[in-house]
Amino acid sequence: MAVVPGTPPGAEDFLAVSPGKSFLLDESDPSDVDEGLLDDLELNPFDGLPYSSRFYELLKQREKLPIWKTKYVFLESLVRNQIVVVSGGAKCGKSSQIPQWCAEYCLSVHNQHGTVICTQVQKQTAVWLAMRVADEMDVNIGHEVGYMVPFENCCSNETILRYCTDDMLLREMMSNPLLSCYGVLVIDDIYERSVSSDVLLAFLKNILLARPGLKIVLITPPELSDKLVTYYGGVPLIEVECSHSMEVVYAPGIQRDPFLAAIRLLFEIHHSQEKGDIVVFLACEQEIRKAFEMIHQESLHMNPALGELHPIPIYPHHSLPYYMPYDGLAHSGTDRGRNVVLTSSRGESLVWISNVHFVIDIGLERRKVYNTRIRAESVITQPISKVQAEMRKQILVSGPAGKMFCLYPEEVTQTEMKTLLTPKVQESNLTSMVLFLKRMDIAGLGHCEFINGPDPESLMQALEDLDYLAALDNDGNLSEFGIIMSEFPLDPQLSKSILAACEFDCVDEMLTLAAMVTAPSCFLDSPINDDAAKLSSRMKFLHPAGDHFTLINIHREYNQMRRSNFRPCIIERWCQDHLLNYSALEMACVIREELLDIMKRLELPVSEPAVGTDENILNIKKSLLSGYFMQIARDVDGLGNYIMLIHKQVGQLHPNSGYCLNHIFPEWVLFHEFSVADRSCIRIATEISPELFMQMVPQYYFSNLPPSESKEILEKVLVCRTNIATLEGPPENQGKATEEEETSSASEQRCLIQ
Numbered sequence: 001m002a003v004v005p006g007t008p009p010g011a012e013d014f015l016a017v018s019p020g021k022s023f024l025l026d027e028s029d030p031s032d033v034d035e036g037l038l039d040d041l042e043l044n045p046f047d048g049l050p051y052s053s054r055f056y057e058l059l060k061q062r063e064k065l066p067i068w069k070t071k072y073v074f075l076e077s078l079v080r081n082q083i084v085v086v087s088g089g090a091k092c093g094k095s096s097q098i099p100q101w102c103a104e105y106c107l108s109v110h111n112q113h114g115t116v117i118c119t120q121v122q123k124q125t126a127v128w129l130a131m132r133v134a135d136e137m138d139v140n141i142g143h144e145v146g147y148m149v150p151f152e153n154c155c156s157n158e159t160i161l162r163y164c165t166d167d168m169l170l171r172e173m174m175s176n177p178l179l180s181c182y183g184v185l186v187i188d189d190i191y192e193r194s195v196s197s198d199v200l201l202a203f204l205k206n207i208l209l210a211r212p213g214l215k216i217v218l219i220t221p222p223e224l225s226d227k228l229v230t231y232y233g234g235v236p237l238i239e240v241e242c243s244h245s246m247e248v249v250y251a252p253g254i255q256r257d258p259f260l261a262a263i264r265l266l267f268e269i270h271h272s273q274e275k276g277d278i279v280v281f282l283a284c285e286q287e288i289r290k291a292f293e294m295i296h297q298e299s300l301h302m303n304p305a306l307g308e309l310h311p312i313p314i315y316p317h318h319s320l321p322y323y324m325p326y327d328g329l330a331h332s333g334t335d336r337g338r339n340v341v342l343t344s345s346r347g348e349s350l351v352w353i354s355n356v357h358f359v360i361d362i363g364l365e366r367r368k369v370y371n372t373r374i375r376a377e378s379v380i381t382q383p384i385s386k387v388q389a390e391m392r393k394q395i396l397v398s399g400p401a402g403k404m405f406c407l408y409p410e411e412v413t414q415t416e417m418k419t420l421l422t423p424k425v426q427e428s429n430l431t432s433m434v435l436f437l438k439r440m441d442i443a444g445l446g447h448c449e450f451i452n453g454p455d456p457e458s459l460m461q462a463l464e465d466l467d468y469l470a471a472l473d474n475d476g477n478l479s480e481f482g483i484i485m486s487e488f489p490l491d492p493q494l495s496k497s498i499l500a501a502c503e504f505d506c507v508d509e510m511l512t513l514a515a516m517v518t519a520p521s522c523f524l525d526s527p528i529n530d531d532a533a534k535l536s537s538r539m540k541f542l543h544p545a546g547d548h549f550t551l552i553n554i555h556r557e558y559n560q561m562r563r564s565n566f567r568p569c570i571i572e573r574w575c576q577d578h579l580l581n582y583s584a585l586e587m588a589c590v591i592r593e594e595l596l597d598i599m600k601r602l603e604l605p606v607s608e609p610a611v612g613t614d615e616n617i618l619n620i621k622k623s624l625l626s627g628y629f630m631q632i633a634r635d636v637d638g639l640g641n642y643i644m645l646i647h648k649q650v651g652q653l654h655p656n657s658g659y660c661l662n663h664i665f666p667e668w669v670l671f672h673e674f675s676v677a678d679r680s681c682i683r684i685a686t687e688i689s690p691e692l693f694m695q696m697v698p699q700y701y702f703s704n705l706p707p708s709e710s711k712e713i714l715e716k717v718l719v720c721r722t723n724i725a726t727l728e729g730p731p732e733n734q735g736k737a738t739e740e741e742e743t744s745s746a747s748e749q750r751c752l753i754q
Contacts, residue, residue, distance in 0.1 A: 045107055046137060046144045046160065055138040062136060065093030066242045071101060077236045078105055078184075082208055083216040085232075087225035088240030090348060090394040094219045095120075095188050096133055102184040102217060103137075103161040113183030113213040115159065119166040121189040121197060122316065123149040125349055130154070130163040137161075150489060151590050166196035170436060171489060177443035178207055184215040190228070191221045191387055192346060193423040193452075195433050202448035203440070205232070223387045223419055231451055244394055246402035250410040258362035258407050259287050263294055265405055269358055270306060270338060276357020277339040279395055281347065283381060284366035288313045288342045295340060308337030316346035345384055348391040357401050361392050363408040363417075369427040371676070372457045374649045375630065377429075379677040383408075383416045425454040431492050434462040435471060438478040439486045468630065468701045469496045487598060490514060493627040498595070499604075500626035504619035507599070508609040509552055513620075515592035516551040517672050517684060522588065523656045524579045535661045537579045542658040545617050546669070546686025548624065550658050552611055555592075558585045621688055624670055625696040631671050632693060633682060634710045640665040642682055644674065645710050651680035659685065668693070690717045 042050050062068060067088060077084045078101075088094050099118040106116055120126040130147035139145055146155035148164040155162055166189075173179060185204070190197055204216055218228055222239070229237050255261045262280055269278060282288055295311040302309070341351055345365035365384050368377040389406075396402030425433070437448070466472050469492055471482030478486070485495040494514050501510035516522065541557065543549035558580075561571050575582040599606050610616040633642035633651065640660070643650050651674055653660040659669075666687035673683040694702070694717050702718075705711050 044138050046103070046139050051138055054135070058136045062093070062097065065097060067093035067097050067240050070238055070240055071097075074098065074238055075101055075105060077238060078102065078215055078217070081236050082212070082214065083204075083218070083232055083235045085218045085220060085225055085228050085235055085237045086240065087220055087222045087237060089221065089242040089244065090391040092240050092242045094240065095125075095129055095349075096136065098217060098219060099129075099161055099163070099186050100133055100137060102186060102215070105215075106160060106183050109183075111160070111183060113211075113215075114179075114181045115161065116184045116186065117162045117164060117169065117179075117182050118186035118188055119164055119169050119197070119200065121166055121192045121194045122346070122350065123165055125189070126163040126165055128352065133161065133163075151587070151594050166194060166200055167489075170196050170200060173203070174436070174439055174443075174486065177440065178210050179214075180211070183213070184217065186217045186219065188219040189349065190218060191224055191421065193421050193425075195424045195428055195430070198423055198425050198450055198452070199433060199436070199448070201231075202450050205449065206447075221387050221391070223390075227451065242394070244396075245400075246393060246396045246404055247400065248393065248404045248406065250406045251408055253409060254412075255362070255407050258364060259283070259291070261407050262360050262362050263291060265360055265407070266295070266340065267298065270309060273306065274357070276397070276401060277341070277353050277355045278358040278360065279341040279343070279351055279353075279356050279392075281359070281361045281392055282342060282344050283362060283364045284344055284379075285315050288315060288344060291342050295342075309340055310337050311340045311342055314341060314343040314347050314350050316344060316350060345388065348388060348395065351395050355397065356395050357397060358403050358405070359392055359396055360405045361389070361407065363389070363406060363412065368675070370429045370458065372455070372461050374644070374647045374674075374676070375429075375461075376644075376649065376674045376676055379675065383412060383418075385421050386413065386417045386419050387421070389413060389417065423452045425450060426452060427455070428458070430454055430458045430462040431465050434459065435466060435478075435482065435486050435492050438466070438472070438482065442478060442483075465630070466492065468698055469493065469627065470698075471496075484602060484604075487602060488595065490518060490595075493630075494518070495627070497623045497627035498599075501607075501619075501623040502605050504622050505607045506610070506616055506619040506623055507605065507607045509611055509616070509620050510623050511592055511595050511599070511606075512552050512555045513548055513624075514595055515588040516555055518591050519588040520581065520584045521656070522551070522554060522581050522584045524576075524581055537577065538658070538661070541578075542662070545621075546666075547657050547659070547684045548620070548672075548686045549611070549617065551684070554580065555585070555588060556611070559589065562589065618692075621670070621686065621692060622696055624686065625688065625693060628670050628672070629693065629697045629701065631674065632688070633669055633671060633674075633685075634713075635665050635667050635669075636709075638665065642669065643708075643710065645708075646705065648708070649674075649676070649680065651676075651682045653685055654681045654683045657683075657685055659687075690714055691721065694718050694721060 044051050044055075070086075074084065074086065086094060086098060095118075099116055102116045102118075106114070118129070120129065126147050126149050130145055131141055134141040134145035137145060141147075142154045143156055143158050145161045146153075146159040146163075148155055148162055148168050150165065150168065166187075169179075179185065187197065187200060187204075190201070201218075208214060208216065218232075220228055225237055225239070229235055251261075259282060262282065266278060266280060280291065282291060292311045292313050295309055299309045339353055339355075341353060341356075343350060345367065361384075363384055364381055365388075366379055366381045368379055370376075371378045393404050396404060433454075440448075463472070463476070466482065469482075469485070471479060471485055471492060473479040481499070484499060485492055488495040488498065490498075494517070498507070498510050498514055501507045538550075541550050541553045543553055558571075558575075561574060566574075572582045574580075575585065596606065630646060632645040634645065635641065636643050636650075640652055641650055642652065653665070653669075655661075659665060668688050668690055669682070669685040670688045671682040671685045675681055675683070690713060694714055702714070
């Protein structure tokens, strides 16, 4: 067989060997193989142990997947080319089989260029795929196959195939820019167009030039394949043919309330007693929660003869774990009941139940889009994309049993749905991305060509914000301070607050705060949505200084229970009694431990906890202001209507805020998050004084604030501070002090702790 120049040693044998003699290209009947060869085939080449009976059972299932027909063509293309694009529909086996074949390729060339890593956008998908593939390969999870997701690493030195989130691979690039430990990179979930995936795709062009032995596999739906082939210069394309038949029923007109229409249809299907699980695609997380409660309540009054309904909420991009094994729940398809999976946009790849006979799709998504003008996320409702609509159809079992109910007219597909999702680089806050790009510039990989260019206004604002945070030097390059900030897997503002805490001697408390605001919200809604019930359950945690301190109290109390070795069931019950989310608090503990490890690795000081003293409270506020001075609001009417300092948008405190529960509205607050939705909300707020703000804010940031009543108040504070400083200083130094204060505003005051 002719071999293409540059083919790795050993690859000739990999391709030339008879399919019946290779575990890699097993396409022949085992009965045609000599008995002596069968003895060799019974050993798993990845761990050297005999295959179990389950391996052969799963192998029969794998061979029925549409992707299996392309195995030899794919492996041959992988040997002969540096980059391969694989195009296919959902549920054809791409995400599970291709990484396994890449692992077989690496094994055949003795891992001379490294092992295999496969990226996913969502944490849940990476974990589930790793567990599924380890089962199919007949190896142990965490050994030959593992996963790396935020704040969890289940890999070892023996791991030959790793699943990870795309942002984790980017973080690895900061210490290993050319990803030299990997021989094959498999980039999956490209259709979601996350910021991390687009950045990774852009950097691959540079990495491929620097590493001729590296192989890249791009997994994509058909709608995006041509664009990727062109972007990388006419690379090979392997198309997977998927024959999928189902009955599709469209609504005759636009639904007045698509959510209620979906719930009514769900119960109609269940009352018809047709067999099979149901998947319902809703617009947002709030609708998922609402549907879950409605199904749960209705089930209590339902005729037992109909069977039980088992609602399963799946929140895409949610970092909390939930139980959904890849082969479905134990009662799936049995007489014990019917699964009803409730999910939303981006949840298509998270549905692993194999007995889905009905899909209900409202055709809408509610997504967050970053608004550079107000420096906040706006929530918009819009039709899903055509690629999402097609993926939802392919979740169904094939044949007459599968029925797809689209609660929108068929013409909407052509007139209102875009073909692909909008890239997140065009509608996200890019501060973290720009910080990463600046970090890569140090490694010589700063220049990258995006498939779709980021929003220019967002890029400029990100650079401006990093400058305010002292992450950039006078030449616009990453400063030493910025390099340290980039080491933390956090928003740059939060990283800055942690580093500020090193000077203000409150690192322990800031690490706790960082963990609590990074994890999902620890608060649960009251079953009756009663503020009095919330106040009663949380009274012991509320801190008069603000919500940030309340979060510290909650974490301290929860951590004390963990250290007291209470059984998990007791801790969970305690959380329920106080309307707290057990899983979120557990994740906060994990996040805090990783942040502490980073502090130790960077040899940064970690102070002892000192919550309770006035000095400590002041220091925590100073640390928060060092990072979040751009997120200040003022109550303009004494009724809790806050106007943002950097624009004229008005918001109210979130109902979970301690201030809101106590009906106390401080005049000035620092907040963690502001979102423009049905009700513009300020989430996690703490009272600050104008004097403290003026002490901590970079003066060149303050001078750039637009004119407003709030700015006039702060200017008076600044004049007052200047006058007091002048009166307190010696007469002979008054003029000199004033001059120094004016000339240092653009440099020394850029960062008080730099």
